[in-house]
Each structure stands twice: as C-alpha cells, then as structure tokens.
Amino acid sequence: MSAVPVAPPRRLLDAEVDGVVVRVPEGATILDACRDQGIDTPTMCYADNLTPINACRVCVVEVEGARTLVPACSRTVEAGMKIRTDTDRVRHSRRLVMELLGSSVDTSLASSDWHRWQDEYAAAPDRFGAPTDPMEAGERDRRWAGHHHGSPDPSRAETVSQPVKVDNELYVRDYGRCVLCYKCVEACGTDAQHTFAIAVAGRGFDARISTEYAVPLDVSACVYCGNCIGVCPTGALMFSSEHDMRAAGTWDEDRQTVTNTICPYCGVGCELELHVQDNAIVKVTSPTDNDVTSGHLCIKGRFGFQYVQRRKKDRT
Amino acid sequence: MDLHLMTARPTDEERRAVDGLLGPEPAMNDRVVRGGHETRADRTLLLPALHALHAAEGWISEGGLNYICERLTVPPAEAYGVATFYAMFSVQPQPKTVVHVCDDIACRIQGGNALVAELEALGADGDWTWTRSPCLGMCEQAPAIFAQRAGRPDVSLGEATVATVRAAVAPDSTVTCAGGVTAPQVWDPVVRAGLRLLRRLGEVDPSSIDAYRAAGGYAALRRAIDLGSEGTIREITDATLLGRGGAAFPTGVKWKAVAEQSARPHFVICNADESEPGTFKDRLVMELDPFSVVEALTIAGYATGAERGYVYIRGEYPLATERLERAVAEARVHGYLGDDVMEHGFRFDIELRRGAGAYICGEETALFNSLEGKRGEPRNKPPFPVTSGVFGKPTAINNVETLINVLPILELGAQGYSSVGTEDSTGTRLFCLSGHVERPGVYEHPHGVTLGDAIVSAGGVRGGKRLKAVLLGGAAGGFVGPDRLDARLTFEDARAGGYTLGSGVIMVFDEDTDLVDLVLRIARFFRDESCGQCVPCRVGTVRQEEALLRLVSGRTLGTRADELALLEDVADVMRDASICGLGQTAAAAVGSAISTFGLFDGSGA
Known part of the structure; x- marks a missing residue:
C-alpha cells in the first residue's frame, strides 16, 4: 500500500451481509466485506499477498440467487448482493472441507486459527477411518493421471502421507502436510519470484507440487528465495533449522522473540523479521503488509543470516 | 523470466x-x-x-x-x-503401442470386463501394453478399445476381442478405424427423410465438400450472410436454441453477448471433447458429417465477429479428428474458410486441437486452459466466457450438437425449426442409446419424446428381458427406474421431474445387471477424472469411493446408515462447494442409484 493514493477513488457499493447493509469499495471481495463486519471467516488457500485461487473452498458463503456456494476470497461484491455466512449449507460445507483436508493431510502445524475453526465447526476428520500408512518415497511422484490408484483397504482413509524430502541445506519439503493450496506455486511464479521451479503435477487426489520429473531442488530452477516457505500454511515447506529443531524436540515458539530489522545486503530495504530462539536466528520472515516486500524476500535476506551468529572458530 | x-x-x-x-x-x-x-x-x-x-x-x-x-x-x-495432467501422456518409458481397453459402464456389461480378464491372463509381451480406460465414446459398439500407436496412426475399434487387440498391435497391422454408421434411423429412407441433424449420415461422402454442398450444405451459411450477423443471432434466439452440452444455456443470448463485447479479438470454440460416459453422438456427427460442424462453426464466427475458431476434439477420437481435419482443409481450398469467406469479405479460419485424455477438459473453462497450454483446471466463474474466455477474450463456446442445430434453424427459419419439439424445448435432440438395447446407436427424436418411446425406437430391451434401470444423462446424470418410462425428454420436464438429459445418454440395463458394480465404476471414474484443484472434489471423490467399497464389502465404519449419511455429507459439499460441474455432479448418479433402488438398505439390488 502506497502512502499516497495512486489509484482513482473507487465507487462504493451497497450489499447485505447476514442482513446487515454494508458499503464496500468496488472491487472488494466478499471476504473483505466480511472482515469489515468482523465476521470470522475460515480460510486456508487465501493469503493477503497472493492472487486468490479459491481452491480450498473453506471460505464459501451463500449468495442469494446463486445455485452453488461461492468462495468469499475471490468473488467480488456486486451492488445489491445478499450474502449469508452462517447458514446450515455454509456451515456444512466448511465443516466438510475441514474434515476432508484433515483426513487426508497432516494439518497439525496449520495456524492456531485453523485449529480454532476446526473446533468451532466441530470437524471430525477421523470419521472417514484411520489414515493410511505413509507411501514409499517417490511413489506419489510416479502416479499417472487417469490410471486408477484405488484404495487397497477402504476402511482406512487415503492420505498424502510420505517421507520428507530433504535435498538441500536450506529448507525441506514435507508433502505429507501439503494441502495443495497452490500458494508456493504462485509465490514461485507470477505472484512474486517468476522462477517457476515448481508446479502442480498429476491429477485428482494424486496431484502434487513437483519440479520437472520430480528432480531434486539443486538441479531445478529453484533460487532458494524461500518465498514458498513464507506462504506455506501448513508447515509443508520449512526452514531446515526449524525442521531439525522440531525433530530434536527443541523447537519452542514460546521461547522465541521476533526482531524487526532491515536487510543489510542491498539497497532495496526489505524488512526482515528475525525469529530468535536461545540467542540464535532460527528463521526469517517478512511482514506481508510491508510496502517493499509484500512478505517476499530473496535468498540473502531469507537464509543469509549465518554470518550474524557463526562464531569465529566456526568460520573456515 | x-x-x-x-x-x-x-x-x-x-x-x-x-x-x-x-x-x-x-x-x-x-x-x-x-x-x-x-x-x-x-x-x-x-x-x-x-x-x-x-x-x-x-x-x-x-x-x-x-x-x-x-x-x-x-x-x-x-x-x-x-x-502429467493427461492420461494419454506417459513421462516414463513404455512400449510404443498402448491399448486402452474400456471397462466403463456400457462396455463392462457387454464384454469389456471379460476382455480385461483375458488380457490379464495373457500377460504383457514387451512390444505393447494395455490399460483400463474410462468410456471411449463407442458405447454402441461395446466393448471398445483405443490403440495409441507411436509412429503409426491411432485406431479405435468396437466389438473388440483379444483378436482385435492383437490385430491392432501387430507390427504389420493394417487395421483402421471402423467408422460404422451407427445411427439406425438412417437405414430407413422414410425415417431418414424426417431427420434434421442425422440426415446426411451414411448417405453423403464425409470427405467431399462437393457431396456436402449437393446435399444442401452451405445453404445455411449463405442465409446467415444474407441475414447479417445481427439477423443470424436473432434467428437463433427466436428459435430458442438451448445448449445441448448439459447446461441448457440459450445459444442466442451467448452469441449476442460475445458479439457485443468491445474487447477484441473474439473467439468461437466447438467443444468436441465429448467424454461423458455413455455419450457418442458428437463423434458420429464428426465422423460422418464433418462439414456440418465446419459450416456451423463458421456461422458462429460470422455472427459473433470472431476470426478464429477452434475445435477442441477428444484425443481418443482418431477417425473424427482425421475427417474433420480433412474437412477444414477442403473448406479452406474452396473458399469457405480463409481471408474472404464465400467472397463475402469476412475472415474466418478453424484450428483443430486434440485433447489428451482428460474428462475435465470438456468443462468450458478447463478447455480454455488446456487450449492455452496450461493444466486443464476449471476457472472460477464469473468472469464468464462471453467476457473473458480463451486467452482472456470474449468467447462463444458450444458443443457439437448445439452448433449443428444452427443449420436447420437457418435453413427452416426460426418458426420452421420450432415446429417440432415443445414450446420451451424446440427442435430435435440426439440421444445415445446404449447398454442392453436391441439396436444401440445415435437417435434423433423431437423434444418431448418419452423415455419409453426412445428405448422402443432402439428395439427395446435386448432379448426380451425386463428393464431394471436407465442411466439418463451420463455419469453426471442419474439412474431412473422403469416407473419413469413415461418421462418426457424435454428441458422443462427434466427440471420439474428432477432428472437430467445431460448429454443425451440413455443407457439401458436389464434385470440381470449388477447396479452396485456400475455405481462403483462411476465413483472410480470421478475419482480418476477429478482435476484435483478444489478440496471437495479432490478428496470427496476418494471418500465417496472408499465409503461405497466399505458398503459393498460389508465392513462398514459404524452402521450402514452411518455410511449412507457420510456419503450424503460428502455429496452435499461436492455439489455445493466444488468449483465446476464435475465435482458438483460427482455424487449425482451414485446418489440416485442408492435412493432409487435402495442399493444398500439390506434388500439387495
């Protein structure tokens, strides 16, 4: 957001949310209108700094005259629109989306909001059966669209569970936690980095985030900007530092502080948030509402912090 | 970048x-x-x-x-x-010839399952391989196979046996696509004379533009030019032509909306990605009367101000592709396509694009993405195609059958066209009769024909057996029982009666059919064909299949009633919250079978 308005003023529209007349600028989404009203709306694939792709469908609302529910995150408000956010239909679909996701993906590291919504909507992911065992490494990457990969044991709910991919020193890809929100693909592509190292491959339940031929990141186009980590909502993409500490049981957010500073590497002036635990930087983020970064960084700002804390004896 | x-x-x-x-x-x-x-x-x-x-x-x-x-x-x-989005592409080495063997609903009850079992027993021999396939659009010639042969033309063959498969994969194979005239009505000259959409099938050489013209071809385009683009659209609107692809949207309204857009260029697309299980009418029209598709799309281009048209044709339709390609080339040579169509100063040309094995690409916005070289994932609507279609430009996209209806409208005039059918459902409709009927094939009937009469026209249930169920409208449609034989096949009756005409599928099942097996196959179909973009469909289709498998095996989580409630919960979220029509209808046929025939209520089916 620029401090000086650079766009012409937008026309205001009147619409109705849960019976209350709201006035929003033209182009505002239903989600914007709901947030203006203080209506708590669950989201998963939505992020303030990315183009909404409305894939998760957990933010759906009812719009009078529409045959199906509509995604609040991407649908713009039209004059006179009558929106309901708390009908049985809306609550049912939101709950089911949470259950379907929870039954197929490990969402334990999703935001605290997500867990709160799961409780509020009384989502019970285990009603589809116990989750299946993790697949062998690479098995999901070989699944061929249109060729049936059935359920060997229908009493267990098929999942995307699989071993963590560790192929570089900076971050890991734990696709058993991937909800396929497309955020990393957007951040790697046209929404931020324009590197296009990853895309969605495969189809249906076998769809997955992949490099070409599932090659390791070091031979892919990846430039290690880490913007995919910055937008991942479920911890599927994670700093190696965080992943290793979690594995060792030493990761403790209660003991962490966040220090805001400006990246020292170049003149762009990206704002950094240094997450520090036990006097060591454990990960770096940038505020999504920052004018300079919109939350996105480059490899230097994201990962180039070791010089701050590497002791002299470590340097070679 | x-x-x-x-x-x-x-x-x-x-x-x-x-x-x-x-x-x-x-x-x-x-x-x-x-x-x-x-x-x-x-x-x-x-x-x-x-x-x-x-x-x-x-x-x-x-x-x-x-x-x-x-x-x-x-x-x-x-x-x-x-x-990796498409079933026809392999990113791993494989034999050069791959035979896709249809084990979908129409084929599996007519030898498809047996063929699969025989091939399983046979084992692979290295030079070729085979795989199970969803509906290949040859249900009237069940069981069907489609041989993808690198270095040689692909072939699709009906009434397949192991011998057919061997002939198709042989190194010195001379097999070509069958291309039968499977529209039984045209065999009777009297009946043929009354047909509008099928009258040229089997009678007029599909490779000759002269034969097409001699049979009345290009009179409609001439008339369109006389009327002007606005006049043409008015004629289509007055005829109340409704889209035959399943959504029943008024074609005139669609064309007018595109014609009025100030953004340029405009595009017209013929959606020939016919993949709805049980549907094969568009294939037959394209194989046997390809010029009608070319002419109709040219009229659409003229009316909407588009200079380029695409035909997006199903990848598993080699013969239709070959004949359409030839028709487009012929039309170009004879001045019916190009910079100065019919020397009338408008420019229009057609490009053919092949799909590659993805049911979802028949969804219009998925088709746009596929055409643009992206994954065939549907877009959210709005914006609608008329304002932002392929390449983000105003696009009129119509199914093959919808388009060819434009020809009789212009030939007969709106009033003449509406003289058959009902007030709200004008004209005739193509129905795909398959399954256990005596004479499967494509039939043309006026709107308003009853389901029973449509089945009788195809000779009734095969072998004099009793009727058990009919799948109406395809896998995205629903099952009905023999009590619905008097249902009138019109848009308004379908809406009121809670059934769907979908893509004109009438698949007939006799008393010996195992409906549970069909329901499982349909659930598998949707699981395999979901694009994976949105959660309700991506995971919902998997949970639906799992729950059905549990019900069939009897090893339910909780009681049977719990499982049925779970199925309904999943069905609701898929219908209400999926991005596109695939997810929204992925539970329709399954649900209709369970509710109509009480499949899992303990009484058996």
Whole structure:
C-alpha cells in the first residue's frame, strides 16, 4: 500500500451481509466485506499477498440467487448482493472441507486459527477411518493421471502421507502436510519470484507440487528465495533449522522473540523479521503488509543470516 | 523470466517430431532476440507439441520435454505439470503401442470386463501394453478399445476381442478405424427423410465438400450472410436454441453477448471433447458429417465477429479428428474458410486441437486452459466466457450438437425449426442409446419424446428381458427406474421431474445387471477424472469411493446408515462447494442409484 493514493477513488457499493447493509469499495471481495463486519471467516488457500485461487473452498458463503456456494476470497461484491455466512449449507460445507483436508493431510502445524475453526465447526476428520500408512518415497511422484490408484483397504482413509524430502541445506519439503493450496506455486511464479521451479503435477487426489520429473531442488530452477516457505500454511515447506529443531524436540515458539530489522545486503530495504530462539536466528520472515516486500524476500535476506551468529572458530 | 532448462538433450527423432510441428529451430543469431509477448504467445502450442513428441516416441522423455520448453519458452516444471495432467501422456518409458481397453459402464456389461480378464491372463509381451480406460465414446459398439500407436496412426475399434487387440498391435497391422454408421434411423429412407441433424449420415461422402454442398450444405451459411450477423443471432434466439452440452444455456443470448463485447479479438470454440460416459453422438456427427460442424462453426464466427475458431476434439477420437481435419482443409481450398469467406469479405479460419485424455477438459473453462497450454483446471466463474474466455477474450463456446442445430434453424427459419419439439424445448435432440438395447446407436427424436418411446425406437430391451434401470444423462446424470418410462425428454420436464438429459445418454440395463458394480465404476471414474484443484472434489471423490467399497464389502465404519449419511455429507459439499460441474455432479448418479433402488438398505439390488 502506497502512502499516497495512486489509484482513482473507487465507487462504493451497497450489499447485505447476514442482513446487515454494508458499503464496500468496488472491487472488494466478499471476504473483505466480511472482515469489515468482523465476521470470522475460515480460510486456508487465501493469503493477503497472493492472487486468490479459491481452491480450498473453506471460505464459501451463500449468495442469494446463486445455485452453488461461492468462495468469499475471490468473488467480488456486486451492488445489491445478499450474502449469508452462517447458514446450515455454509456451515456444512466448511465443516466438510475441514474434515476432508484433515483426513487426508497432516494439518497439525496449520495456524492456531485453523485449529480454532476446526473446533468451532466441530470437524471430525477421523470419521472417514484411520489414515493410511505413509507411501514409499517417490511413489506419489510416479502416479499417472487417469490410471486408477484405488484404495487397497477402504476402511482406512487415503492420505498424502510420505517421507520428507530433504535435498538441500536450506529448507525441506514435507508433502505429507501439503494441502495443495497452490500458494508456493504462485509465490514461485507470477505472484512474486517468476522462477517457476515448481508446479502442480498429476491429477485428482494424486496431484502434487513437483519440479520437472520430480528432480531434486539443486538441479531445478529453484533460487532458494524461500518465498514458498513464507506462504506455506501448513508447515509443508520449512526452514531446515526449524525442521531439525522440531525433530530434536527443541523447537519452542514460546521461547522465541521476533526482531524487526532491515536487510543489510542491498539497497532495496526489505524488512526482515528475525525469529530468535536461545540467542540464535532460527528463521526469517517478512511482514506481508510491508510496502517493499509484500512478505517476499530473496535468498540473502531469507537464509543469509549465518554470518550474524557463526562464531569465529566456526568460520573456515 | 529467466528460463532454467534441464540439461537433458533430445534425440534426433524427438527433435524431428517437435520441429515437424513448430518448424525448424531458428538459427542462432546475435542480432535477433526472441522473447516477451512473442514467445509467451507460443504457450498455446504446448499440448500439440506434447502430442507430436508422444506420437513419435510413445512417451515424453526429459530431453524431448526440454526441447519443447526451449522452443516454446515454457518452464520445465510447468510443462511437466501439463504433461502429467493427461492420461494419454506417459513421462516414463513404455512400449510404443498402448491399448486402452474400456471397462466403463456400457462396455463392462457387454464384454469389456471379460476382455480385461483375458488380457490379464495373457500377460504383457514387451512390444505393447494395455490399460483400463474410462468410456471411449463407442458405447454402441461395446466393448471398445483405443490403440495409441507411436509412429503409426491411432485406431479405435468396437466389438473388440483379444483378436482385435492383437490385430491392432501387430507390427504389420493394417487395421483402421471402423467408422460404422451407427445411427439406425438412417437405414430407413422414410425415417431418414424426417431427420434434421442425422440426415446426411451414411448417405453423403464425409470427405467431399462437393457431396456436402449437393446435399444442401452451405445453404445455411449463405442465409446467415444474407441475414447479417445481427439477423443470424436473432434467428437463433427466436428459435430458442438451448445448449445441448448439459447446461441448457440459450445459444442466442451467448452469441449476442460475445458479439457485443468491445474487447477484441473474439473467439468461437466447438467443444468436441465429448467424454461423458455413455455419450457418442458428437463423434458420429464428426465422423460422418464433418462439414456440418465446419459450416456451423463458421456461422458462429460470422455472427459473433470472431476470426478464429477452434475445435477442441477428444484425443481418443482418431477417425473424427482425421475427417474433420480433412474437412477444414477442403473448406479452406474452396473458399469457405480463409481471408474472404464465400467472397463475402469476412475472415474466418478453424484450428483443430486434440485433447489428451482428460474428462475435465470438456468443462468450458478447463478447455480454455488446456487450449492455452496450461493444466486443464476449471476457472472460477464469473468472469464468464462471453467476457473473458480463451486467452482472456470474449468467447462463444458450444458443443457439437448445439452448433449443428444452427443449420436447420437457418435453413427452416426460426418458426420452421420450432415446429417440432415443445414450446420451451424446440427442435430435435440426439440421444445415445446404449447398454442392453436391441439396436444401440445415435437417435434423433423431437423434444418431448418419452423415455419409453426412445428405448422402443432402439428395439427395446435386448432379448426380451425386463428393464431394471436407465442411466439418463451420463455419469453426471442419474439412474431412473422403469416407473419413469413415461418421462418426457424435454428441458422443462427434466427440471420439474428432477432428472437430467445431460448429454443425451440413455443407457439401458436389464434385470440381470449388477447396479452396485456400475455405481462403483462411476465413483472410480470421478475419482480418476477429478482435476484435483478444489478440496471437495479432490478428496470427496476418494471418500465417496472408499465409503461405497466399505458398503459393498460389508465392513462398514459404524452402521450402514452411518455410511449412507457420510456419503450424503460428502455429496452435499461436492455439489455445493466444488468449483465446476464435475465435482458438483460427482455424487449425482451414485446418489440416485442408492435412493432409487435402495442399493444398500439390506434388500439387495
């Protein structure tokens, strides 16, 4: 957001949310209108700094005259629109989306909001059966669209569970936690980095985030900007530092502080948030509402912090 | 964008295959730089390039894909994402010939399952392989196979046996597509004379534009030009032509909306990605009367102010593709396509694009993405295609059957056209009769014919057996019982009666049919064909299949009632919250079978 308005003023529209007349600028989404009203709306694939792709469908609302529910995150408000956010239909679909996701993906590291919504909507992911065992490494990457990969044991709910991919020193890809929100693909592509190292491959339940031929990141186009980590909502993409500490049981957010500073590497002036635990930087983020970064960084700002804390004896 | 390619290089054959489509690689030259919009516009050629590579080599290697990426300036990860979206493309080495054996609902009850079992017993022999396939659109010739043969033309064959498969895969195979005239009505000259859409089938040489013209072809385009574009659209609107693809949207309204858009260019698309299980009418029309599709799309282009039309045709339709390609070329030679159509000063040309095995690409916005060289994932609507369609431009997209209805409208006039059918459902309709009927095939009936009469027209239930169920409208439609034989087949009756005409599927099942087996196959179909974009459909179709498998095995989680409630919960979220029609209807047929026939209520079916 620029401090000086650079766009012409937008026309205001009147619409109705849960019976209350709201006035929003033209182009505002239903989600914007709901947030203006203080209506708590669950989201998963939505992020303030990315183009909404409305894939998760957990933010759906009812719009009078529409045959199906509509995604609040991407649908713009039209004059006179009558929106309901708390009908049985809306609550049912939101709950089911949470259950379907929870039954197929490990969402334990999703935001605290997500867990709160799961409780509020009384989502019970285990009603589809116990989750299946993790697949062998690479098995999901070989699944061929249109060729049936059935359920060997229908009493267990098929999942995307699989071993963590560790192929570089900076971050890991734990696709058993991937909800396929497309955020990393957007951040790697046209929404931020324009590197296009990853895309969605495969189809249906076998769809997955992949490099070409599932090659390791070091031979892919990846430039290690880490913007995919910055937008991942479920911890599927994670700093190696965080992943290793979690594995060792030493990761403790209660003991962490966040220090805001400006990246020292170049003149762009990206704002950094240094997450520090036990006097060591454990990960770096940038505020999504920052004018300079919109939350996105480059490899230097994201990962180039070791010089701050590497002791002299470590340097070679 | 800094294009990061792989290091793999193409073989000479792979390079030749891709160059065959894209032309030789431009010589490296320090003075010429290609980039920006010029190369980004090439992205639309990604799917044709993948086809060219696959058709030559039988799979898409890293070197081959890399070469395509280099030529089209596409990031390898994205090209891989596109290649792995389609069932017809392999990104792993495989035998050069792959036989797709249909085990979908119409074929599995008529020898498809037996054929699969025989092939399983046979084992692989290295030079070729086979795989189970969803509906191949040849239900009237069940069981069907489609042989994808690298280095040789693909063939699709009906009434297949192991011998058919062997003939198709033999190194010296001379097999060609059958291409039968499977529209029984045209065999009777009296009945044929009363037909509007099928009258040329089997009678007029599909490869000759002269024969087409001698049979009344291009009179409609001439009339359209006389009426002008606005007059043409008025005629279509007055005739109340409703889309035959399933959504029943008024075609005149669609065309008018596109014609009025100030954004340019406009596009028209013929949706020939007919993949709804049980549907084969568009294939037959394209195989036997391809010029009618070319003429109708030209009229659409003229009316909406589009200079380019695409026909997006199902990848598993080799004969229809060949005949349409030829028809387009003929039309071009004779001045019915090109810079000055019929010497009337308007420019229009048609490009054919092949799908590659993805049911979802029949959804209009998924089709746009596929055409643009992206994954065939549907877009959210709005914006609607009439304002933002293919390449973000105003687009009129119509199914084959809808388009060819434009011809009788212009030939007979709106009033003449509406003289058959009902007030709200004018004209005739093509029905795909398959399953246990005496004479399966495509039938043309006026709107308002009853389901029972439509079945009788195809000779009734085969072997004098009793009728158990009818699948109406395809896998996205629903099952009805014998009590619905008096249902009138019109848009308004369907809406009021809670059934759907869908794509005109009438699949008949006799008393010995195992409905549970069909329901499981339909659930599997949707699981396999979901694009995976949205959660309700991606996971919902999996949970639906699992729950059905549990019900069948009797090993339920909780009681049977719990499982049925769970199925309904999943059905509700798929119908209400999925992005597109696939997810929204993925539970329709399953649900209708359970509720109509009480499949799992303990009484058996």
